[in-house]
Amino acid sequence: MVNGQAYDYDRQLSDGIGPRLTGSDNYVHAVSWAQDQFRNLGLSNIHTESFNMAALWEPEVPATGHIIEPRNQTLHIYSAGWSPSTPDGGVTGKVVYVPQLLPIEKLEAMKEKLAGNIVLIDNTSLGEHPAIGDLIKGLTTLGTVAPQAVLLTGRANGSQNAGSLAVGGGLSKFPVAQIGLEDELLIKRLLEKGPVTIQFSFKNRIRPATEVNNVIAEIPGRDLPKEIVIVGAHLDSWHPATGAQDNGTGVATVLEVARAIKSLNRPPRRTMRFILFGGEEQGLIGSTAYAKKHAADMASIDAVLISDTGGQASKGWYLMGREDEKEALANIEPLLTGMGAGGTSTDTEFLFETDHAGFDVQGVPTLVLWNGVDKYFKLHHQASDSFDSVVQADLNQGVAVTAATAYAIADSDQPFAPHLSPTEVETMLKKANELDNYIALKSMDWVP
Ligand SMILES: [Zn+2]
Numbered sequence: 001m002v003n004g005q006a007y008d009y010d011r012q013l014s015d016g017i018g019p020r021l022t023g024s025d026n027y028v029h030a031v032s033w034a035q036d037q038f039r040n041l042g043l044s045n046i047h048t049e050s051f052n053m054a055a056l057w058e059p060e061v062p063a064t065g066h067i068i069e070p071r072n073q074t075l076h077i078y079s080a081g082w083s084p085s086t087p088d089g090g091v092t093g094k095v096v097y098v099p100q101l102l103p104i105e106k107l108e109a110m111k112e113k114l115a116g117n118i119v120l121i122d123n124t125s126l127g128e129h130p131a132i133g134d135l136i137k138g139l140t141t142l143g144t145v146a147p148q149a150v151l152l153t154g155r156a157n158g159s160q161n162a163g164s165l166a167v168g169g170g171l172s173k174f175p176v177a178q179i180g181l182e183d184e185l186l187i188k189r190l191l192e193k194g195p196v197t198i199q200f201s202f203k204n205r206i207r208p209a210t211e212v213n214n215v216i217a218e219i220p221g222r223d224l225p226k227e228i229v230i231v232g233a234h235l236d237s238w239h240p241a242t243g244a245q246d247n248g249t250g251v252a253t254v255l256e257v258a259r260a261i262k263s264l265n266r267p268p269r270r271t272m273r274f275i276l277f278g279g280e281e282q283g284l285i286g287s288t289a290y291a292k293k294h295a296a297d298m299a300s301i302d303a304v305l306i307s308d309t310g311g312q313a314s315k316g317w318y319l320m321g322r323e324d325e326k327e328a329l330a331n332i333e334p335l336l337t338g339m340g341a342g343g344t345s346t347d348t349e350f351l352f353e354t355d356h357a358g359f360d361v362q363g364v365p366t367l368v369l370w371n372g373v374d375k376y377f378k379l380h381h382q383a384s385d386s387f388d389s390v391v392q393a394d395l396n397q398g399v400a401v402t403a404a405t406a407y408a409i410a411d412s413d414q415p416f417a418p419h420l421s422p423t424e425v426e427t428m429l430k431k432a433n434e435l436d437n438y439i440a441l442k443s444m445d446w447v448p
Contacts, residue, residue: 006396022236051279051289058204059204060204078162104137114145120187148174149174158179162239216273233254233306234286258272303364306369314397315340340397
């Protein structure tokens with residue numbers, strides 16, 4: 001917390017390298033930068049392992065768009081991630097408002113009205129956490145109604161809130177744009193009075209399927225080197241900003257935990273494995289590929305600790321369905337309480353939203369750093385996710401919590417927590433009310 005380098009690591013990554021869309025030139029630069037850092041720290045077994053991305057995507061010409069009927073007005077508009085470019089000359093069409101993507105019967109009933117038009121989806125109608133299976137059915141149905149394009153809503157003041165309607169690193173079937181919240185509200189008011197026609201265009205640079213790298217490095221364990229504690233975070237980011245908190249702070253945490261523990265000259269009993277994943281923002285692609293490739297080694301992974309909720313001070317750890325971990329953490333609770341982070345959250349809202357998921361569903365005990373998110377959620381995936389938003393003392397506290405927890409687990413006489421059998425995983429997911437989401441995500445290869 002005093003001499004930590006996390007703040008400087010994040011500055012090098014976010015200011016120095018910049019936005020890191022999976023597989024982009026900046027991403028590739030970040031991969032070699034991360035390997036250099038691990039090398040400078042004297043870590044062992046530094047290497048990359050690749051995963052496949054169905055396509056690489058970057059904006060090439062920024063989006064422009066206007067309402068042209070009933071009157072002219074410029075829109076705050078952006079291409080969604082992994083959207084194809086608009087055709088030459090752009091997209092021009094009537095807007096049809098879809099108040100409800102779900103249930104799909106209602107969407108199907110609108111089929112004729114939607115075909116060939118620009119479909120404006122009310123994001124709020126999906127609810128905070130729609131069932132993933134239903135959402136996929138809704139999006140698949142949307143594909144079959146053959147819209148000319150789809151409009152999603154962003155946040156207030158036209159700020160870009162990067163996201164994607166495509167899954168698995170592939171492209172959406174039709175151009176998808178995001179407009180500002182006020183633009184959506186205006187279009188809806190205009191639609192109450194009569195037809196609304198809009199025009200927009202953007203060009204994205206799309207490259208075909210390719211291999212992209214995760215970065216791995218280790219501190220070998222002092223007497224149980226075959227048992228592994230993983231500390232990880234995703235290296236990729238969205239493009240509107242430099243991803244200083246999503247997930248620069250997570251990457252900086254992984255590097256600083258490695259630096260701090262290596263500098264002790266007393267490795268813990270178990271091997272510490274540091275992993276920076278890619279493709280997280282397109283659906284956990286890098287971590288899922290890793291967890292699948294190493295499926296036979298899951299029994300040797302004692303715990304997986306992930307940081308991916310920004311750089312506000314940590315309150316403790318998300319247990320993500322593993323309530324038994326509360327007991328496992330009790331041993332080090334006084335240490336964490338001393339840093340203001342003795343809490344555990346059993347909230348399963350984010351169960352499938354970051355890189356622990358591929359391990360969690362294979363029965364490996366996992367923890368996700370539980371940070372305050374009130375400031376983070378206002379900048380996450382937006383232009384304001386830049387280095388100036390990072391508070392050094394808060395970042396250092398989260399790093400210290402991660403380092404202390406990881407070291408204690410890796411140095412313990414006992415394994416951290418039991419590995420669950422597939423049946424026990426199902427029981428856990430059922431109890432967390434997440435079994436249906438798991439089945440839907442598994443069918444899409446989102447998790448192993
Ligand atoms: Zn993230």
